[in-house]
Amino acid sequence: MKALAASLYASAALLAITPALAADQADQIIRGQYQAVLGDCAGCHTRPGGKPLAGGLPLETPFGALVPPNITPDHETGIGNWSEIDFRNMMKTGVGHDGVRLYPAMPYPAYTRMTEQDISDLWAYLTTVEPVSNKVEVNQLPFPLNIRLSMWGWNLLNFTEASFEADPSKSAEWNRGAYIVQGAGHCGTCHTPKSFLGADQDSSFLQGASLQGWFAPDITNNAQSGLGRWSQEDVVAYLKAGVNAHSIASGPMAEAIENSTSKMTDPDLKAVAVYLKSLGSDTGNAQAPKPDAARMVAGEAIYHDNCSACHGGDGAGAGALFPTLAGNSIVAQGNPETLARVVLAGSQAVHTAGAPTTPSMPSLAWRLKDQEIADVLTYVRGSWGNSAPAVSSEDIAAVRKELVP
Amino acid sequence: MTTILPRKDVVIVGLGWTGSILAHELTDQGLDVLAIERGPWRDTATDFNIGYAQDELRYSVRRDLFLQPAVETLTMRNDTSQTALPMRDFGSFLPGNGVGGAGVHWNGHTWRFWDSDFQIKTNLTKRYGAARIADLQVEDWGVTGTEMEPYYDQFEYLAGISGKAGNIKGQIQEGGNPFEDPRSRDYPNPPMEMTYAPTLFANAGRSMGLHPFPTPSANMSRTYVNPLGITMGQCTYCGFCERFGCANYSKSSAQTTILPVLMKKANFEVRTDSEVLHVDLAAGGKSARGVTYVDTSGQEFFQPADLVLLCAYGLHNARLMMLSGIGKIYDPVTGEGTVGRNYCYQTNAGVQVFFDDKNFNPFIAAGALGQTIDDYNGDAFDHGGLDFVGGAGINCIPTNGRPIGTRPTLPGTPKWGSAWKKATVAGYKSTLGFSSQGSSYATRTNYLDLDPTYKDRFGRPLMRMTFDFPDNDIRMSNYLCDRMEEIAKTLGGKQYNVGRRKKGWDSVPYQSTHNTGGAIMGTDPKKSAVNSFLQSWDVPNVFVIGASAFPQNAGKNPTGTVGALAYRAADAIRNQYLRNPGAPLVQA
Numbered sequence: 001m002k003a004l005a006a007s008l009y010a011s012a013a014l015l016a017i018t019p020a021l022a023a024d025q026a027d028q029i030i031r032g033q034y035q036a037v038l039g040d041c042a043g044c045h046t047r048p049g050g051k052p053l054a055g056g057l058p059l060e061t062p063f064g065a066l067v068p069p070n071i072t073p074d075h076e077t078g079i080g081n082w083s084e085i086d087f088r089n090m091m092k093t094g095v096g097h098d099g100v101r102l103y104p105a106m107p108y109p110a111y112t113r114m115t116e117q118d119i120s121d122l123w124a125y126l127t128t129v130e131p132v133s134n135k136v137e138v139n140q141l142p143f144p145l146n147i148r149l150s151m152w153g154w155n156l157l158n159f160t161e162a163s164f165e166a167d168p169s170k171s172a173e174w175n176r177g178a179y180i181v182q183g184a185g186h187c188g189t190c191h192t193p194k195s196f197l198g199a200d201q202d203s204s205f206l207q208g209a210s211l212q213g214w215f216a217p218d219i220t221n222n223a224q225s226g227l228g229r230w231s232q233e234d235v236v237a238y239l240k241a242g243v244n245a246h247s248i249a250s251g252p253m254a255e256a257i258e259n260s261t262s263k264m265t266d267p268d269l270k271a272v273a274v275y276l277k278s279l280g281s282d283t284g285n286a287q288a289p290k291p292d293a294a295r296m297v298a299g300e301a302i303y304h305d306n307c308s309a310c311h312g313g314d315g316a317g318a319g320a321l322f323p324t325l326a327g328n329s330i331v332a333q334g335n336p337e338t339l340a341r342v343v344l345a346g347s348q349a350v351h352t353a354g355a356p357t358t359p360s361m362p363s364l365a366w367r368l369k370d371q372e373i374a375d376v377l378t379y380v381r382g383s384w385g386n387s388a389p390a391v392s393s394e395d396i397a398a399v400r401k402e403l404v405p
Numbered sequence: 406m407t408t409i410l411p412r413k414d415v416v417i418v419g420l421g422w423t424g425s426i427l428a429h430e431l432t433d434q435g436l437d438v439l440a441i442e443r444g445p446w447r448d449t450a451t452d453f454n455i456g457y458a459q460d461e462l463r464y465s466v467r468r469d470l471f472l473q474p475a476v477e478t479l480t481m482r483n484d485t486s487q488t489a490l491p492m493r494d495f496g497s498f499l500p501g502n503g504v505g506g507a508g509v510h511w512n513g514h515t516w517r518f519w520d521s522d523f524q525i526k527t528n529l530t531k532r533y534g535a536a537r538i539a540d541l542q543v544e545d546w547g548v549t550g551t552e553m554e555p556y557y558d559q560f561e562y563l564a565g566i567s568g569k570a571g572n573i574k575g576q577i578q579e580g581g582n583p584f585e586d587p588r589s590r591d592y593p594n595p596p597m598e599m600t601y602a603p604t605l606f607a608n609a610g611r612s613m614g615l616h617p618f619p620t621p622s623a624n625m626s627r628t629y630v631n632p633l634g635i636t637m638g639q640c641t642y643c644g645f646c647e648r649f650g651c652a653n654y655s656k657s658s659a660q661t662t663i664l665p666v667l668m669k670k671a672n673f674e675v676r677t678d679s680e681v682l683h684v685d686l687a688a689g690g691k692s693a694r695g696v697t698y699v700d701t702s703g704q705e706f707f708q709p710a711d712l713v714l715l716c717a718y719g720l721h722n723a724r725l726m727m728l729s730g731i732g733k734i735y736d737p738v739t740g741e742g743t744v745g746r747n748y749c750y751q752t753n754a755g756v757q758v759f760f761d762d763k764n765f766n767p768f769i770a771a772g773a774l775g776q777t778i779d780d781y782n783g784d785a786f787d788h789g790g791l792d793f794v795g796g797a798g799i800n801c802i803p804t805n806g807r808p809i810g811t812r813p814t815l816p817g818t819p820k821w822g823s824a825w826k827k828a829t830v831a832g833y834k835s836t837l838g839f840s841s842q843g844s845s846y847a848t849r850t851n852y853l854d855l856d857p858t859y860k861d862r863f864g865r866p867l868m869r870m871t872f873d874f875p876d877n878d879i880r881m882s883n884y885l886c887d888r889m890e891e892i893a894k895t896l897g898g899k900q901y902n903v904g905r906r907k908k909g910w911d912s913v914p915y916q917s918t919h920n921t922g923g924a925i926m927g928t929d930p931k932k933s934a935v936n937s938f939l940q941s942w943d944v945p946n947v948f949v950i951g952a953s954a955f956p957q958n959a960g961k962n963p964t965g966t967v968g969a970l971a972y973r974a975a976d977a978i979r980n981q982y983l984r985n986p987g988a989p990l991v992q993a
Contacts, residue, residue, distance in 0.1 A: 309455060309641050309653055318628045321636040321654055346450055351669055357636045358665045359654060360450030367456040 025124070032125025035118050038184035038268075039111065040260035044068040054078070054132035059105050060212050063198065064141035066105045074131035087123045088116070093161050094151065101151040103141070104159070104198065110186035113164040118184065158199035170278075173267075177275025180268060181206075185260075190216040190252065206279060208333055213402050214251045215337040217329050220280030224387070225332050227276055235273035239264070241320075241354030247330060248323040250361075251338065254350035262352045291382045291390040299379025302372050306364060307380075315384040321359050326384035336377060336391045340399040343373050365403070370396040407697065407705045413439045416696055416710035418681045418725065421506020422964065423950040423971040424716035425659035425667060426563075429633075430975035432673045434983065439708065440673075441698050443476070443680040443717075444503030449660055453509075453650030461807045465648045470510050471495065472502040472718075476680075479720065480856045481912050483873040485737065491859050491867060497911065498918040499648075500718045504677060507718065507918060508658045508964070512647040512772030512804055513623030515566045515657075516961035517557045517969075519586050520550025521784040525957065528784060529794055538794060541877060542747060542847040544956040547928040547937035550586040553969055556976070558589055560968030561621075564657035565629035565637050568592035568621035582618045582777070584785040597626045597640065602765045602837045603776040606801035609895040615780045620802055621965075622773030623657035633666045644805035646772025656772065676700075682863060684713050684729035684947060692987060693731075693947050699863070711986060712946050712978070715924075716971075719953035720853070723923030724868040727855050732924075732934045732943045737850050737871075743934040743942075745853035747922040748870065749958040752797070752843030752878040754906045756889045758898040759815055760835045767806030767833065775802030781888055782960045783844065793880035795844035797960040799889060803838060813838070816902050837896065841885040843906070844960040845921070848875045853923045873910050882906040919963050921955035926970075928991075936991040938977035939970060945989045950974055 036042070045053045045068045056068035072078040079087070082097045090096035094108040102108060111119075139146050164183055166175045181187045192200045193209040208218035208225065218226040227235060234244045239261035242249040249257050261269065304313065310322040317324035325331055330338050341347070346363035349355070368376070370393040377396075381388035414436040417424045428438050447453075447470075463469045472495065480489035501507030521528045523546040529538050570591040571581025578591075596619035599607075607617035624640040631637070640655040654661050667673055681698045685707065695709035715722040726744045727734055735742040778799040779785055788794055805811065813836035814828040856869040874882075886905050893901040927933025930942040939954050941947040950971050952963045959966075981990050 306456070309643070310638065318638050319636055320630070321628065321638045348450070351665070354634070355636075356634045356666050356669070357654075359636070360448070362450040362454040362456065362652070364456055 028121050028124045029128055031118075032121035032123065035114075035122040035184060036125055037260055037263045038180060039122070039186065040256055041071065043255055043259045045071050051130065051132045051134070053126070053129055054134045055136035058140065061103075061105055061198070063145050066103055067136050067138050067140060068106075069136045069138045070132065070134045071126060072129050072132045073127050074133050077133050077135045078131060079126070080131060084120065084123050087126070088119050091119045091122075094155060094159065101148040101155075103139075103148075103151060104154070107186035107189040109159055109200065110183055110189060112159075112162050113179070113183035115164070154197065154199075158195075158197060171274070173271045173274050174278060176268065177271035177273070180272055181275055185272070187219065191219050206276070208335065210335060210337055212252065213337070213341060213399070215333055215335045216253070217333045217338070219276055221277050222280050225329070225334060226280060227329070229327055230277075230329075232270070232273045232277055235276060236266070236269045239269050239272065240266075240352070242350030242352045243320045243355040246324065247328055248320065248355075248359075249350040250342070250347040254348070257350045257352060262354075288382075288387050288389040291378050295375050295378050295390065296382060298372075299375040299377070300383075302368070302376040303379050306368065307376065315380065320355050320357060325380050326386065328386075331381055331386055332388050334389060336381070336388075336395050337399060339377055339381075340373065340391070340396050341403070343368070343377065344396070344400055345403050365400065370400065407707050409707045410709070412695075412709040412711075413437050414710065415439070415712045415714065416441060416708050417714045417716050418696065419443070419506060419715070419717035419721070420504045420659065420675055420677075421501065421716065421718075422508040422659055422968060424506075424714070425663040426560075426968065426971040427714050427716060427950060427975050427978075428673055429663050429667050430972070430979060432667065432670045434979050435672070437672045438674070439710070440675040440716075441679050441681050441696065441708070442504055442675055442677045444472075444501075444677065446675075446677045447503045447505050447509060447650065447660065449650065449652065449654060453652045455652040458649060458652035459643060459645040461645075461809050464510075464645075465807065465810060468495075468499060468648065470502065470648070470650065472500040475862070476502070477721070477861055477867075479724075479868040479870050480859050481870045481872070483871070483910060485850060485871060489856060489869045489871070492912055496913040497916045498920055499915070500720065500918065504664070504675070505650075505659045509650045509660065510646075510648050511623075511656075511658075511964060512802075512962075513656055514773045514800075514802070514962040515561065515564065515568075515621045515623050515965040516798075516959075517553075517585060517588070518550075518959045518961060518966050519584075519783055522959045523548050523550055523553065532784070533788060533794065537788075540848065541794070541875065542849050543794075544747065544847070544925065544927055544932060546956055547926055547933070548973075553966075553973070554586070554589060556969035556972040557965060559972045560965060562593050563631055563633070563662050564623050564968070565594055565625055565631055565662070566592050566621050566623055566657075567594040567597050567619075567626035569596050569619050571618060580618060582779050583616050584779045584782065592621060593631075594626045594629055597622055597624060597771060597774045598642075599776070600642075600766070600769055600774060600803065601763075602767075602803050603774070603801045605837065605896060606839055606892070607776040609892055610776075610778045610799075613891065613895055615778045615892075617776045617778050620773050620775045620777045620800060622771065623964075624771040624773050625655045631662055633663065635662055635665050637661050640771050640774075642769050642771050642774065644768055644770035644807060647804055679706075681717075681725065682728070682865070684715075684725065684731060684944075686730060686944060690730060691944060693944050712948075712982075715947065715949045716951065718920075719923060719951040719955075720868065720920050722949050722951050722953040723853050724855075726924055726934065726941075726949065727868065728865055731941055731947055734854050735852050737852055740849065741931075743925070743930070743932065745923055746932070746934070747847035747925045747956050748851050748853045748872060749845040749847055749921045749955065750872065750874075750910075751917040751919040751958055752845050752874055752882045752906055753840055753917055754797075754843070754882050754886050754889070755838060755840035755904045756886075756893050756901060757813055757904075758837045758893050758896050758901045759813075759832065760837065760898045762835075763837075764834045765803065765837060767803055767811060770803050770805045772804045773802060774804075775800060777802075778892075781885055791884065793877045793884065795846055795878065795881045795960065797841035797843035797881070797885045799839060799841050799885065799892070801837070801839035806833070815900060837898070839889065839892070841882065841889060842960050842962065843878065843882050843885060845878055845958040846875060847922065847957045851875070874906060874908055876908075879906060879908055919952070919958060921952040921958040921963060924949045924953040925956040926954040927956060930993040936989070938981075938990050939974040940977070940982070940990050942989070942993055946987050948974055948978065
């Protein structure tokens with residue numbers, strides 16, 4: 001049946017299209033467009049301000065730079081010469097047209113769980129995108145990684161083609177959430193720690209990971225570092241608007257929200273929330289050791305001079321404008337990388353229909369020394385019910401070095 | 406060599422309050438809108454960074470955010486017998502520059518003018534006879550207070566004004582301004598927490614039978630989400646409003662109320678650091694083809710557009726009209742011409758009261774945090790037995806206690822040295838100031854035109870300002886000073902000092918950036934440059950938005966009325982003009 005639909009579609013361009021067929025085809029394209037939202041194709045494949053899907057900004061991986069290619073149907077520079085089978089194989093196995101082996105920066109280890117129907121729909125949509133001539137030099141990795149065949153070995157070690165396995169003991173909603181998170185949504189690509197080969201460590205699924213200078217936080221139900229203190233509605237609000245009572249999205253998650261989650265249906269967002277809230281154990285009682293009292297005093301003084309005007313004397317913040325620091329999940333991560341980055345470089349909040357303000361945290365790199373930032377973050381991480389570990393000036397120095405090489 | 410660019414539906418000159426309002430409204434209408442802004446892009450986190458936004462030396466003394474005279478200045482003189490000379494440093498008024506315009510660095514006093522202000526000539530003639538205003542050139546605006554009400558409401562809700570209504574649908578409200586016109590609903594936010602000095606001032610006024618009320622403020626009394634969905638933060642009372650951008654998203658401006666939404670629209674674009682040289686007219690001069698602008702590299706561009714909106718500072722709107730040949734320049738000898746006519750200002754005076762036993766903590770402040778008494782404003786009081794028309798709001802609004810600028814001393818104190826230092830220590834905490842913000846009424850001889858001698862860096866004539874305080878306004882200001890003196894006496898204190906307004910306007914000391922008129926609205930094309938929708942009588946696909954449209958200035962800050970007029974113009978363009986583009990909305 002699927003094959004029939006595909007062949008009907010493939011020939012539709014050549015034949016006179018009957019109204020019924022056109023309607024089916026339109027439905028499939030609309031479904032495929034939604035798959036592109038779930039998969040956040042634009043997040044990587046569209047350059048800011050650029051033509052849709054005509055190639056993106058370089059991804060800085062620990063192994064070198066990769067540039068997301070042009071996936072418009074342009075014959076010369078896009079995927080116009082691909083067949084649907086090529087596309088299906090690429091999504092399922094990481095091997096594309098002409099046997100080209102993709103790097104797993106393309107999250108085929110997640111997309112492999114997508115159903116044949118969803119991949120077919122996505123393909124139908126991609127063939128309708130405006131073809132753009134834009135040649136992208138994808139591979140900017142150093143030797144020997146620049147040899148794509150090396151991915152044969154990587155796949156052997158790290159990858160198995162798979163389908164999503166529903167858990168019959170769980171609700172349909174939970175299974176839908178699991179399917180989105182593990183499949184098209186590819187949440188683990190950022191939020192799951194990686195092995196030294198860059199593969200997901202499945203035992204730490206969604207427990208937080210560092211990439212591209214940001215720490216993608218724990219999104220399991222852990223009460224200290226994860227979503228344990230978030231209600232299901234909090235998770236939905238965050239994914240839909242980018243803002244809830246605990247956090248305001250910025251950085252790479254802001255892009256994911258703008259391009260992807262804010263456009264998901266409400267039932268899908270709820271399903272994602274149900275699934276995430278079911279993950280991991282609620283191990284929120286582990287308290288970090290009390291930080292040094294002198295550093296807390298120093299940090300408090302720095303906080304009141306530099307932070308309290310917006311975030312409040314009590315860290316309560318102000319609605320959708322200034323994030324609360326009490327119980328904030330970025331503050332609570334064991335790894336302070338994002339926190340350090342935000343203080344040093346500043347950061348702008350997500351823009352969504354529900355949260356259009358886009359307030360910015362200013363850069364304070366010019367104003368505060370590494371030790372001062374370490375002290376103030378130690379104070380914030382140890383106040384108002386927060387109990388994340390102290391931050392050292394070396395932690396800050398490392399991030400500062402990344403920002404100003 | 407001029408590069409010709411692709412056509413736009415609308416080109417807007419200047420992206421401040423009015424440009425942003427018009428751009429938002431017209432992009433909502435589906436039009437393709439381009440704004441051309443002379444100054445730089447300005448953004449809260451980068452340009453008003455919390456770490457240096459309160460740099461008094463940089464922003465207040467060195468005036469970092471303002472227009473620099475090398476970019477554009479004007480020449481000034483007090484009367485036509487004098488030769489005007491260029492203002493080589495801005496002093497008496499400080500025009501803005503860059504995205505957000507002067508709305509970035511204002512204090513935030515947000516007033517409504519009254520029906521008696523809009524229908525001033527009719528009202529004064531009826532009440533006191535034509536002879537009373539024979540020396541003045543006051544004109545009706547062509548709108549009524551009732552017509553303006555919904556647009557004031559729209560602006561106040563956009564900007565999240567903190568205040569207390571005095572009159573809701575005819576019902577006088579306890580604690581508000583009983584003299585205001587009826588409003589359809591209360592302010593979107595409650596008044597700010599009151600500091601000590603305005604509290605004492607209000608108590609004194611109340612004991613004298615006057616009617617003090619909290620000044621309507623564009624500094625947020627609480628976190629506010631405006632109708633566009635944009636969130637503003639509660640004011641921290643840091644006292645760095647006027648001359649500063651707000652680091653806390655607490656002061657209304659284009660940046661904090663419109664731009665986050667506007668900038669994301671696919672049918673909006675802004676080109677910054679680009680100065681419009683003139684509006685290009687079609688042969689015959691009856692319609693505009695677009696504008697010519699130059700970027701910082703000196704490259705010249707022609708931007709074709711169907712509709713041109715002049716949304717620059719009022720003075721610059723008037724000059725652009727003169728340089729573009731839109732309308733005829735006013736001649737005070739013949740009384741003919743409309744562009745440059747009815748230039749007005751603000752007639753202010755101030756009082757200081759010195760105490761020994763009080764600590765006002767003046768550093769806890771905000772730009773519009775205070776109390777106002779309107780008993781002697783506009784036509785709220787009977788001028789029957791008086792020798793002037795007009796009035797002033799009496800404001801106790803201690804906007805700041807900044808360390809360089811706040812040095813009140815007793816009269817007679819030396820201007821420097823150890824005695825001065827000692828006096829400033831004593832005076833800083835214990836001095837209460839209040840002032841009259843007086844109306845400024847038009848005369849035949851206060852006007853704007855092009856200077857015959859001095860040119861700007863592109864070789865275009867500078868605008869010439871001929872202005873002095875009219876005798877009527879000086880009499881008004883003296884009357885207000887007498888009333889303020891009564892309040893000063895009631896307040897007690899060991900000594901007070903009244904700074905009266907004198908004739909001979911001096912362009913050096915700062916007074917007010919409330920320059921109005923020059924392209925005034927009205928019902929008679931012989932006496933006004935634009936109709937009551939701010940559409941040019943002469944070139945109907947040009948609208949001129951701003952305080953340039955005020956036929957005269959009331960005893961109030963102009964921004965609320967500027968915002969309301971912008972919304973009214975936007976409404977007229979959306980719902981009337983676009984049905985028949987290029988046609989006049991009012992038949993001359």
